[in-house]
Amino acid sequence: MTALLAVENLSKRFGGLQAVADVSLRVAPGEICSVIGPNGAGKTTLFNMISGVLRPSGGRIIFDGIDLATISPWKFAAVGIGRTFQNLALFKHGTVVENILTGRHTHLRSTVLDAVVFFGRTRNEEIAARQRVEHIIEFLEIEHIRDAVVGTLSYGQQKRVELARALACEPKLLLLDEMVSGMNQEETEDIARFVLDIRDELGITVLMIEHEMRIVMDISDRIHVLNFGRKIAEGTPDEIRRDPAVAKAYLGGQRAEAMAKAGA
Template sequence: MSAFLELNGVTKRFGGLVAVNDVGLTVEQGQIYSLIGPNGAGKTTLFNLISAVFRPTSGSILFEGKDLTRLPTHALAGLGIARTFQNLAVFKHETVVNNLLVGMHTHLKSDPISAAIFWGRTRREEMKARDRVEEIIDFLEIEDIRDHPVGTLSYGQQKRVELGRALAVSPKLLLLDEMVSGMNQEEREDIARFILDLKDELGMTVFMVEHDMGIVMDISDHVCVVNYGRKIAEGTPAQVAANPAVIDAYLGAKRSAA
C-alpha cells in the first residue's frame, strides 16, 4: 500500500543555488505532519514544490500514488489538496461568505446555459455550496462576522477566513503555510484547536510549515527538520526536540537569539 503523500529524492535548483537537496519524506493519512527549520532552510520552497507552485529539478512527489510533479497548480484542488498562504490571499472587498464560496468552485460542474438561467443542476449545486459554507462558518466560529467585508476584519480573523476557504475544497490533504504567524496567543490557541479538530473529527491529513515551536510540539504527530535544503532529522516531537542536530541548527539558534 502506497503512502498518502511521499517525496522521493526531491531536489530544486535555482541556477547555482540548491534550495532543496535530495529530500525524502512520507506522510501517512490522518497525520498532522510539521516541517520546521531555521530561516532560509528551504521549508517554503519544499512546500511550494508539494503544492505545485514549483516543479522539482529531480525526484518525485506522489499523492495517493499519483505523481504531482507535472501537474498544473489548479489541478491539485480536484485531487483533494488545498493550501493556505503565509501572506493573506483573501478578497478583502468581499464578505466572509463570498470568500468561502470561492473555495467551492471545484465542486460546481454546471454548464453555462444552466448557470445563466440559474435552474436545475446549477440551483442544486448553489444550495449545496451554501450549506457547506454554513458548516465551515459554524466550525470556525465566525458566525458574527459572516457578512462583513474581509478587509474590515482583524488579521487573525482574516487568517481564519483563509483557512475556511481552503476547507471549502473539502480537502483530503490540507497544506498550512505559517498559519499562526502574526497572531496573538489566543488566536494561535484557537487555530491549534481547529487543526486538531480537523484531524480528530474529520480525519483530515494536515501538512504544515510552522515557526511556532509550541504549536508544532503540542499538536504534531510527526516532525521533519530541514537545514540548508537537506533533511537533518525526523520523528515524533519528543524525538526531534532531543536530536542534537536539531538543537544545533534550530532550537539552539533560537535560544541563542533570545
C-alpha cells in the same frame, strides 16, 4: 500503512541556488505532520512544489497514488490538496462568505449556459455550496463575521477565513503555511484546537510549516526538520526535542553543546 503523501528525493534549483536538495518524507492518512527549520531552510519552497506553485527540478511527489508530475497544477485542488499561504491571499473587498465560496470552484460542474439559466444542476450546486460554507463557518466559529468585508477584519480573523476557504475545497491533505504567525496567544491556541478538530472530526490529514514550537510539539505526530534545503532529522516530538542536529541548526554549535552538557 500506505502514505497519503510521498515526497521522494525532491529538489529545486533557482539558477545557482539549491533551495531544496534531495528531500524525502512521507505523511500517513490521519497524521498531523510539521516541517520546521530556520529561516531560509527551504520549507515554503517544499510546500510550493507539493501544492503545484513550483515544478520540482528533480524527484517525485506521489499523492494518493497519483504522480503529481502527470497532472496540471490547477488540478491539484481537485485531487484533494488544500493550502493556506504565509502571506494572506484573500479577496479583501469580498465578504467572508464570498471568499469561502471561492474554495468550492473545484466541485462545480455547471456550464456557462447552466449558470445563465440558473436552474437544475446549477441551482443544486449553489445550494450545496452554500450549505457546505455555512457548516465551515460554524465549525471555525466565525458566524459573527460571516457577512463582514474581509479587508475590515483583524489579521487573526483573516487567517481564519483563509483556513475556511481551504477547507471549502474538501481536501484530503491540508497544507498550513505559518498559520499562527502574527497571532496573539488566544488566537494561537484556537488555531491549534481547530487543527486537531480538522484531523479528528473532518478526517483531513495535515502537513504544516510552523515556527511556533510549542504548537508544533503539542499537536504533531511526526516532525521533519530542514536546514539549508536538506532534511536533517525526522521523528516524534520527543525525538526531535532531543536531537543534537536540530539543536545545532536552531541554536548554533557552541550553544547547543552547552545546553546538552547542562542537560537542557
